[in-house]
Amino acid sequence: MGVEKLIASKMMLPGSNRRIHSVHRHSGMAVAGLAADGRQIVTRAKSEATNYESVYGEPIPVKELAQRVASYVHLCTLYWWLRPFGCGVILGGYDRDGPQLYMIEPSGISYRYFGAAIGKGRQAAKTEIEKLKLSEMTCRQGVIEVAKIIYGVHDEAKDKAFELEMSWVCDESNRQHQKVPDELLEEAKAAARAALEEMDAD
Amino acid sequence: MDLKMEDFNAPHSMGTTIIGVTYNGGVVLGADSRTSTGVYVANRASDKITQLTDNVYLCRSGSAADSQTVSDYVRYFLHQHTIQLGQPATVKVAANLVRLLSYNNKNFLQTGMIVGGWDKYEGGKIYGVPLGGTIIEQPFAIGGSGSSYLYGFFDQAWKEGMTKEEAEQLVVKAVSLAIARDGASGGVVRTVTINSEGVSRKFYPGDTLPLWHEELEPQNSLLDMMNVASPEPMNM
Numbered sequence: 001m002g003v004e005k006l007i008a009s010k011m012m013l014p015g016s017n018r019r020i021h022s023v024h025r026h027s028g029m030a031v032a033g034l035a036a037d038g039r040q041i042v043t044r045a046k047s048e049a050t051n052y053e054s055v056y057g058e059p060i061p062v063k064e065l066a067q068r069v070a071s072y073v074h075l076c077t078l079y080w081w082l083r084p085f086g087c088g089v090i091l092g093g094y095d096r097d098g099p100q101l102y103m104i105e106p107s108g109i110s111y112r113y114f115g116a117a118i119g120k121g122r123q124a125a126k127t128e129i130e131k132l133k134l135s136e137m138t139c140r141q142g143v144i145e146v147a148k149i150i151y152g153v154h155d156e157a158k159d160k161a162f163e164l165e166m167s168w169v170c171d172e173s174n175r176q177h178q179k180v181p182d183e184l185l186e187e188a189k190a191a192a193r194a195a196l197e198e199m200d201a202d
Numbered sequence: 203m204d205l206k207m208e209d210f211n212a213p214h215s216m217g218t219t220i221i222g223v224t225y226n227g228g229v230v231l232g233a234d235s236r237t238s239t240g241v242y243v244a245n246r247a248s249d250k251i252t253q254l255t256d257n258v259y260l261c262r263s264g265s266a267a268d269s270q271t272v273s274d275y276v277r278y279f280l281h282q283h284t285i286q287l288g289q290p291a292t293v294k295v296a297a298n299l300v301r302l303l304s305y306n307n308k309n310f311l312q313t314g315m316i317v318g319g320w321d322k323y324e325g326g327k328i329y330g331v332p333l334g335g336t337i338i339e340q341p342f343a344i345g346g347s348g349s350s351y352l353y354g355f356f357d358q359a360w361k362e363g364m365t366k367e368e369a370e371q372l373v374v375k376a377v378s379l380a381i382a383r384d385g386a387s388g389g390v391v392r393t394v395t396i397n398s399e400g401v402s403r404k405f406y407p408g409d410t411l412p413l414w415h416e417e418l419e420p421q422n423s424l425l426d427m428m429n430v431a432s433p434e435p436m437n438m
Contacts, residue, residue, distance in 0.1 A: 055302065057295060061287065
């Protein structure tokens with residue numbers, strides 16, 4: 001999972017204002033939209049995950065977690081005195097049935113995806129994702145491709161500078177959700193910049 | 203011996219012998235069938251192996267009321283869990299629910315249980331949930347008052363990777379040995395075998411079980427012994 005983090009001010013410390021959060025050992029969430037609303041969703045997801053584990057004695061299956069988060073988000077569309085969440089969430093996790101990706105929108109809709117994107121540049125990002133042969137890629141290759149897409153979709157003219165934040169959960173990360181290791185992240189950024197230059201050169 | 207009225211109102215307790223054994227491909231659960239109130243046998247053909255889901259069963263021992271109530275709650279929770287999950291529950295989840303009830307109500311309950319079943323992720327598994335509410339995954343588990351007589355037997359007779367027939371024979375032999383020595387266990391031997399193909403129940407009435415040391419052959423009347431020509435009518 002990758003996030004294009006627009007840097008609001010040069011005074012901000014790199015690495016602060018995290019947009020990707022670990023929900024449980026085996027799963028994480030990338031948030032897009034109102035940061036405070038996103039925090040609420042992440043907190044709820046963490047609590048659902050630990051509660052499930054205390055009752056059922058096994059880590060929460062990703063499908064179940066997605067359903068619970070979706071119900072919670074949907075709840076806020078039912079009552080006049082609650083406003084809907086102002087953010088969408090991409091949930092990635094690894095359980096007994098392998099790695100899975102879910103996206104939950106403010107309406108409370110949740111689907112499982114092989115590739116998903118939220119935010120201003122999502123249309124362009126989705127087009128790029130569809131070009132990829134996902135079933136033939138390793139997670140490592142996926143990290144590089146995601147970086148390329150985010151760099152590709154970033155609008156130099158309109159948007160400010162941005163910081164790339166990435167996380168992964170795969171066999172290589174021992175099925176734990178963690179930040180992409182620094183050398184791989186640098187490799188991905190370099191590949192993304194190179195790809196951009198190629199595009200510009202045409 | 204005087205039979206006092208309190209004995210008949212004593213809580214139903216399953217003296218019991220219960221066993222759960224894993225084999226190559228599944229599990230075999232076994233139990234005797236005696237439920238006693240004091241010294242009176244309230245039910246001589248009870249079924250102590252209760253279904254929790256299609257693929258997970260529970261052996262109950264100790265207080266009959268307590269174990270039945272726990273199994274009813276767990277069946278209810280597991281049913282809801284299965285609906286929510288969209289697939290059969292795993293044995294581990296079933297065992298965890300049993301031990302949560304057992305542990306959180308340890309001051310009120312007196313029941314030792316063995317959870318056994320088969321799921322597609324882990325295959326055949328046995329979990330012991332004894333009195334205090336611990337949960338322990340074991341290749342085989344024994345419980346109930348009759349189990350005291352089986353520890354040495356299993357140490358010697360148990361082996362890894364048995365076939366289904368070997369495992370069933372082992373369980374039947376073990377329960378019948380315990381019945382021979384434990385007054386609170388008796389009746390018939392029931393077994394339930396669970397594997398990827400499903401569940402199969404078997405029933406072994408007393409006359410199909412082997413006789414152990416000093417056990418007499420079944421006979422219609424001891425008076426029959428007198429008519430048999432015997433050089434040693436009585437050993438003095």
